[in-house]
Amino acid sequence: xxxxxNRTRKLTAxxxxxxxxxxxxxxxxxxxxxxxxxxxxxxxxxLLSRTYRVRIRYQERKGSPLVYVVxxxxxxxxxxRRVPHVYEQKPARLCLYLPRTGQWSPDLRIVDTxxxxxxxxxFYFEExxxxxxxxxxxxxxxPEEKLACAERNGFE
Amino acid sequence: MxxxxxxxxxxxxxxxxxxxxxxxxxxxSQIEDAxxxxxxxxxxxxxxxLLYPSLIYPxxxxxxxxxxxPIGQEEYDVDLVCLVNGLSDSTSPTDLKQxxxxxxxxxxxxxxxxxxxxxxxxxxxxxxxHLDITxxxxxxxxxxxxxxxxxxxxxxxxxxxxxxxxxxxxKWFDENGKLQPRFRLTEDAxxxxxxxxxxxxxxxxFKGLLRRCVQLCKHHRNEMFANRKDRDxxxxxxxxxxxxxxxxxxxxxxxxxxxxxxDLLVEVVRSMPRFIEVSEVGxxxxxxIPNKTTQGENFxxxxxxxxxxxxxxxxxxxxxxxVFEKMAELSGLxxxxxxxxxxxxxxxxxxxxxxxxxxxxxxxxxxxLSVIPGVGLSVGVARSNPVRSNxxxxx
Numbered sequence: 197x198x199x200x201x202n203r204t205r206k207l208t209a210x211x212x213x214x215x216x217x218x219x220x221x222x223x224x225x226x227x228x229x230x231x232x233x234x235x236x237x238x239x240x241x242x243l244l245s246r247t248y249r250v251r252i253r254y255q256e257r258k259g260s261p262l263v264y265v266v267x268x269x270x271x272x273x274x275x276x277r278r279v280p281h282v283y284e285q286k287p288a289r290l291c292l293y294l295p296r297t298g299q300w301s302p303d304l305r306i307v308d309t310x311x312x313x314x315x316x317x318x319f320y321f322e323e324x325x326x327x328x329x330x331x332x333x334x335x336x337x338x339p340e341e342k343l344a345c346a347e348r349n350g351f352e
Numbered sequence: 353m354x355x356x357x358x359x360x361x362x363x364x365x366x367x368x369x370x371x372x373x374x375x376x377x378x379x380x381s382q383i384e385d386a387x388x389x390x391x392x393x394x395x396x397x398x399x400x401x402l403l404y405p406s407l408i409y410p411x412x413x414x415x416x417x418x419x420x421x422p423i424g425q426e427e428y429d430v431d432l433v434c435l436v437n438g439l440s441d442s443t444s445p446t447d448l449k450q451x452x453x454x455x456x457x458x459x460x461x462x463x464x465x466x467x468x469x470x471x472x473x474x475x476x477x478x479x480x481x482h483l484d485i486t487x488x489x490x491x492x493x494x495x496x497x498x499x500x501x502x503x504x505x506x507x508x509x510x511x512x513x514x515x516x517x518x519x520x521x522x523k524w525f526d527e528n529g530k531l532q533p534r535f536r537l538t539e540d541a542x543x544x545x546x547x548x549x550x551x552x553x554x555x556x557x558f559k560g561l562l563r564r565c566v567q568l569c570k571h572h573r574n575e576m577f578a579n580r581k582d583r584d585x586x587x588x589x590x591x592x593x594x595x596x597x598x599x600x601x602x603x604x605x606x607x608x609x610x611x612x613x614x615d616l617l618v619e620v621v622r623s624m625p626r627f628i629e630v631s632e633v634g635x636x637x638x639x640x641i642p643n644k645t646t647q648g649e650n651f652x653x654x655x656x657x658x659x660x661x662x663x664x665x666x667x668x669x670x671x672x673x674x675v676f677e678k679m680a681e682l683s684g685l686x687x688x689x690x691x692x693x694x695x696x697x698x699x700x701x702x703x704x705x706x707x708x709x710x711x712x713x714x715x716x717x718x719x720x721l722s723v724i725p726g727v728g729l730s731v732g733v734a735r736s737n738p739v740r741s742n743x744x745x746x747x
Contacts, residue, residue, distance in 0.1 A: 220725035221737050242728045243364045246684040273686070281744040294743040312723045312739040316716070319729055320744070323709050325686035331709055334744030
């Protein structure tokens with residue numbers, strides 16, 4: 197059933213937390229409190245890759261998950277180059293989806309969307325370290341979009 | 353869990369080395385092309401009434417399927433033997449060689465691309481390959497069906513015949529290649545463990561373990577010596593091939609159980625020196641790497657005239673062990689890529705690793721990408737945790 201009402205029913209922070217806590221692809225720890233979720237886990241995009249510690253913060257009220265790579269320091273690995281497709285460089289906050297396109301919406305499970313995209317992002321990041329070319333595709337925001345995005349995601 | 357994890361990483365590294373080998377070896381069509389040409393030379397020599405029935409056949413890397421593309425040179429070598437039956441070793445090797453050369457010169461097609469070498473005739477097919485044709489006669493004293501070829505002295509002069517046995521060697525090499533090493537995981541268990549990695553295409557491990565070991569040694573040698581002053585001292589292919597083959601047979605028949613093909617590769621290269629026979633007379637060392645398929649052929653003969661050659665071999669071997677051993681410790685595609693580039697050359701390494709990226713990038717829009725716990729991104733088994741379509745946004 198993918199009728200209109202189901203599609204737009206937001207998942208609660210607790211539901212998102214439950215999804216993350218019960219998945220084998222993002223085993224870690226976190227908490228859920230008053231509509232806020234923090235989840236930290238280790239992700240290794242391929243067998244030949246590094247293991248990255250990732251932190252997801254989600255505010256039910258705002259509806260956009262923030263994804264940080266807390267360790268290792270990506271800008272250190274980039275050796276002076278600007279890391280592509282991030283909102284912030286340090287710690288790197290990843291741009292994983294195109295806003296307002298329905299790729300992400302609060303009725304989707306973070307564990308089914310944001311988490312796999314994080315793996316994919318990390319894969320292309322390592323590839324970028326090698327080739328200096330972002331092969332993951334994507335779009336760059338206009339200045340207005342950047343601003344809107346920052347406001348929407350203001351979490352700190 | 354951790355142990356399986358380490359095994360799977362090594363399986364994936366082996367897959368990457370396999371791709372590398374595919375990048376550096378001659379293609380089937382290149383080999384077919386060479387074959388067409390040398391068969392034509394063979395027919396010509398026979399029809400041009402060489403006094404005795406003769407046979408042209410390939411020896412060395414083409415017949416062993418251990419080719420590696422040379423670095424910085426467009427043409428690759430195709431080593432051929434022109435076996436002339438019915439001649440005894442009282443025949444002068446210089447005369448026989450001259451006779452073959454004279455016949456080749458009577459053919460307008462060959463006349464202009466013919467080049468004389470101390471022991472053989474070379475046909476230069478520009479931008480393709482050289483056919484090196486070495487005359488040989490049967491060796492009546494070899495019980496294993498060996499042959500005799502002109503003996504080249506250090507000053508490049510030819511003096512008499514020396515024993516060799518290309519066909520016997522090929523048979524010996526192929527027999528060794530058929531030996532199966534013992535791995536800790538059974539094929540079945542490994543197949544299950546691989547299920548995730550499988551995904552990334554061509555992760556099936558080495559195609560022919562022994563020949564891949566030889567190719568990796570040879571290619572690493574080429575790369576290591578490409579810009580060194582002592583590159584003329586680099587260990588020759590027949591020595592790498594023989595020692596790898598003996599070492600491989602040893603690793604297969606010993607009671608040692610290897611974790612993965614990568615561990616076996618390390619062990620094969622590490623054990624190579626065991627098969628160099630060294631004897632000391634006074635202050636001098638004598639090296640012998642015998643050809644097991646005939647009497648009296650020592651592949652390390654030149655080492656006894658110039659000990660630098662032996663030293664250079666050991667320098668290469670130590671470095672090669674370190675290169676293959678280090679692989680398991682690398683973390684990050686970027687670290688893997690830079691290690692490969694340093695050890696095997698930038699462009700072939702990038703192409704090998706690029707195949708991994710391409711596999712993932714092509715699977716993504718087709719919805720064939722998923723995340724497997726403990727493995728990461730996988731292609732083609734999108735049963736759980738599929739990676740949905742997304743667009744990376746941001747600066």
